[in-house]
Amino acid sequence: MNKITIHDLARELGIDSSTVSRALSGSSRVAQKTKERITAKAKELGYQKNDLASNLRKNKTNVIGVVVPRISRHFFSSAISGIEERAYKEGYSVVICQSLETLEKEEKIIGNLLANRVDGVLISVSMETENYAHLQSLKDRGIPYVVFDRHCEIEENSNVLIDDFKGGFDATEHLIKNGCQNIVHFSGPQNLMIYKNRLLGYKAALQEYKIPFKEEYVLGSSLMEKDGIENAKKLAAFDTTIDGVFSSNDVAAIGAMKYFKKKGIRVPEDIALVGFSNESISAVIDPALSTVNQSGFEIGSTATELLLTQIKRGEVLIQHETIVLAPELIARKSSDRLSKRS
Amino acid sequence: MNKITIHDLARELGIDSSTVSRALSGSSRVAQKTKERITAKAKELGYQKNDLASNLRKNKTNVIGVVVPRISRHFFSSAISGIEERAYKEGYSVVICQSLETLEKEEKIIGNLLANRVDGVLISVSMETENYAHLQSLKDRGIPYVVFDRHCEIEENSNVLIDDFKGGFDATEHLIKNGCQNIVHFSGPQNLMIYKNRLLGYKAALQEYKIPFKEEYVLGSSLMEKDGIENAKKLAAFDTTIDGVFSSNDVAAIGAMKYFKKKGIRVPEDIALVGFSNESISAVIDPALSTVNQSGFEIGSTATELLLTQIKRGEVLIQHETIVLAPELIARKSSDRLSKRS
DNA sequence: CTGTTAGCGCTTTCAT
């Protein structure tokens, strides 16, 4: 039940607490010798700095808040790795929060982060997030924030994104080039820009290759595995045989793969599947799976870098800067094998 | 750049800041009417409570620190879900930290949590953790902590664990009962008790069924997928044909499955595999995979419950309490199908 | 029910 403060150290050493404070924070204006006495005594008594007091006084926490829909999604946990690595290098630590895809929790979290005076925020918005009052409240209080991956309709943010339109286009084009003519799209919540844009990319590729777009080929999902399973089930019900699927998210792709496996449907022999995902997770699902690779790590560290420059710019006005990263299509099977199908 | 404090509110309303404080923290000893005026003014000016000041004063944060090796491991992210749910219900929030399997980072994290005066800590130790000075420092400062899943050799902790010995025994027995005679064990770092105990369970089951234990059938791993792949490769090199594998961790099982798939080795027809894992992740790897199920969610919420009771007991001495949860064997294929092999 | 007062533990001028 050790509650040693700098005053205790000061008293023991017959000096003032301000000197102790200076010594412990590495000020140069303390005699080397006193410094040593102080650190020795601190260790002896098991002194433990109180960051609450320190941060309160300094009005700076060196903490950045990270809010993601759920950490169990591979994309987000790898993004967090990128964030932490970058942040720690600059002496910042990170607090991780999950919105669990609800706006309510997301708002609560922002309130908490605000109350705890974090120096900045990185956020990937929830499925439900359609109003941005909580982001505005960050702005109002001069807390810089960067939206990564899942961004908002409004423009007045700093963003770090993947080029989802291109990702959707490339995925669809890949399927077409490998002989698919009847390509279904597993979409995502349409209030999230990323899913909107992937859908647009899908449409654009179809148009480019003169394949008529069919509304009924777009199957929604609320980012649950069961949606992927349901979607996969629906494929058999179409008049024409579906030969390709472009999934806008890994979760739906996982669900679909489970269903395919159970039914003995082979990928990509019976049906070609390209999913937005991550190289490593898609390899787990099926080594044969083609992927539009999203490097969570890269997007995380890029977003952190951008945030840190904003934090360092200080109280001056925050500029809105958007960085768009290129998606990378990873085609697992040789197109030889696939093109036999056409 | 809003820096409204309770004093600002008080001044505006011509009352004292202590009344504002009471009103805002829901004290009953404030007139309903003033309460309303205060909350109205707070909203009007965009007042945002400063938890640093509040927590400093109260010497209580209502925060519990969670430290895990890595959040990307499915077990840990689901444990965190259980922790958060339980903690939020009691008005606690949670800060999540990753040791990335190093003792150094783990120690730093504990230091940080201490400096930030968390009310308690939940920890699953890193692969490297063999000395427990950092846990002792929690004890010294009267911060209750509960070790979950990955526990330590020392006894003087509160733990929430899975019965790993039984898990190892059941997994191995399952393989034996289904006709396997040459069972390899993918082990884990032996300074972690959980892997030691799973190995012991494996040995005990062999002995029970009079199958000789062979040292060379125990293949280590450092919890990387590549270890699983390497281990799977080694199976062909044994004199006798390996017909069963008990993997002590999901990561190695995933690696092995990848290798098996690539080589066209079927599970469980060609080789039976039981892995310590989680129902949902193993279903992704292969719906046919048998699993010793570890419910991260359950272990997380149980650990949180235990921690919260300790926190509430206050400054009195901390009792060492250990809760052991039962593992659950989930056999995916009917044993019919498997037993044909014997 | 409300005001007064005194800190929580630290940092930071300003002196010396």
Added chain:
DNA sequence: ATGAAAGCGCTAACAG
């Protein structure tokens, strides 16, 4: 190089 003093924003006795 060190000390004195003030205060970050809040809460919690204690009065009244």
